[in-house]
Amino acid sequence: MQSKAFIDKKPKGLGFFERYLTVWVILCIVAGIGLGKLAPSAASFLDGLSINVNGTPVISIPIAICLFFMMYPIMVKIDFGRVLKAGRNLKPVGLTLFINWAIKPFTMYAIAILFLGVIFRGLIGPDAIDYVRIPLGLNLPVGAAHGAGTVVLVDGVRMLAVPLWRSYLAGAILLGIAPCTAMVLVWGYLAKGNDAHTLVMVAINSLTMLALYGPLGGFLLGVGRLPIPWQALLLSVGIYVALPLAAGYASRKLIIRLKGEDWFNARFVPVLTPITITALLVTLVLLFSFKGDVILTNPLTILWIAIPLFIQTNLIFWLGYGLAKLLKLKYEDAAPSAMIGASNHFEVAIATATMLFGLSSGAALATVVGVLIEVPVMLLLVKISLATKSWFTKSA
Numbered sequence: 001m002q003s004k005a006f007i008d009k010k011p012k013g014l015g016f017f018e019r020y021l022t023v024w025v026i027l028c029i030v031a032g033i034g035l036g037k038l039a040p041s042a043a044s045f046l047d048g049l050s051i052n053v054n055g056t057p058v059i060s061i062p063i064a065i066c067l068f069f070m071m072y073p074i075m076v077k078i079d080f081g082r083v084l085k086a087g088r089n090l091k092p093v094g095l096t097l098f099i100n101w102a103i104k105p106f107t108m109y110a111i112a113i114l115f116l117g118v119i120f121r122g123l124i125g126p127d128a129i130d131y132v133r134i135p136l137g138l139n140l141p142v143g144a145a146h147g148a149g150t151v152v153l154v155d156g157v158r159m160l161a162v163p164l165w166r167s168y169l170a171g172a173i174l175l176g177i178a179p180c181t182a183m184v185l186v187w188g189y190l191a192k193g194n195d196a197h198t199l200v201m202v203a204i205n206s207l208t209m210l211a212l213y214g215p216l217g218g219f220l221l222g223v224g225r226l227p228i229p230w231q232a233l234l235l236s237v238g239i240y241v242a243l244p245l246a247a248g249y250a251s252r253k254l255i256i257r258l259k260g261e262d263w264f265n266a267r268f269v270p271v272l273t274p275i276t277i278t279a280l281l282v283t284l285v286l287l288f289s290f291k292g293d294v295i296l297t298n299p300l301t302i303l304w305i306a307i308p309l310f311i312q313t314n315l316i317f318w319l320g321y322g323l324a325k326l327l328k329l330k331y332e333d334a335a336p337s338a339m340i341g342a343s344n345h346f347e348v349a350i351a352t353a354t355m356l357f358g359l360s361s362g363a364a365l366a367t368v369v370g371v372l373i374e375v376p377v378m379l380l381l382v383k384i385s386l387a388t389k390s391w392f393t394k395s396a
Contacts, residue, residue, distance in 0.1 A: 032288025075248030108176025171366025
């Protein structure tokens with residue numbers, strides 16, 4: 001029996017917005033491409049409302065607002081005060097942390113560089129170039145080399161010209177180091193997993209990201225010849241993880257103290273999901289308003305990115321699921337442990353890619369492909385979990 005001390009409210013199945021998330025993303029692709037063709041100045045104007053450092057746009061204000069409202073509803077649902085009780089389930093917690101931080105980032109890098117840098121490189125365009133932001137903290141002159149890129153002027157703004165496939169690789173890396181902290185509550189519930197364990201891991205993942213997202217991201221991007229200064233990664237983690245986390249923690253405590261926990265769960269939490277999805281969709285429309293030419297010129301671009309992401313998701317699921325079997329975990333702990341590793345925190349990945357490389361970058365596009373395939377792939381894994389429930393020890 002699940003302890004009510006661990007969970008605020010039993011997660012629901014997929015709601016209207018989540019169930020058709022793939023449809024909304026496809027519609028956003030169409031709307032964004034249409035916006036880019038019919039009113040290109042509109043998206044450019046919005047992205048131009050930015051905070052600049054050394055004459056280079058660093059933070060797009062409209063996008064930062066959207067991304068905050070993508071993240072805040074996730075963080076406010078988590079009761080971090082109960083994280084220490086995870087000690088009761090050391091094996092599933094340890095397995096989840098091991099998969100998320102010692103395995104997943106490196107398999108994502110290996111699979112992405114194999115497909116994007118070798119197998120699909122000719123299809124993406126071996127000489128195709130992407131223009132991304134110069135990393136925060138660097139004041140490089142035109143013509144300077146940085147990693148795999150060269151500083152050039154684009155419409156009077158200094159940008160870094162990098163191979164397009166490496167830009168996609170950067171987006172895949174940012175997805176691979178972002179373990180899910182939101183939708184996994186739904187996947188675990190649909191798979192009839194241990195909701196208490198899932199919720200505790202959501203809290204632990206959010207806290208762990210504060211310490212590990214920057215170092216792992218900096219290391220793997222550097223290996224991929226897209227080095228990012230530490231201050232840029234720290235700023236990204238601060239804005240898109242720490243800020244909404246702190247706001248969620250503070251407002252949660254305040255609301256519960258003023259209105260009570262029942263009101264918080266019954267009245268406040270249900271209005272948050274549409275806000276998250278709406279902010280996500282607005283961001284996607286703007287992103288695709290810049291990437292329309294790339295997609296129209298090479299319409300299979302999304303497929304080339306989706307294939308390594310699909311393989312990675314399935315690999316991590318089966319690795320986690322198999323290790324859970326070897327550790328003799330109960331199914332109720334095994335299923336969410338595998339789900340947490342397989343799914344991605346695409347909100348953080350999109351936010352970080354947008355800030356580090358720009359809204360119009362291939363890295364940002366790659367993170368959005370993660371959103372596109374998330375729901376159908378994870379629903380498939382839920383069905384696989386339910387069909388293989390008999391493989392595991394039954395609950396007492």
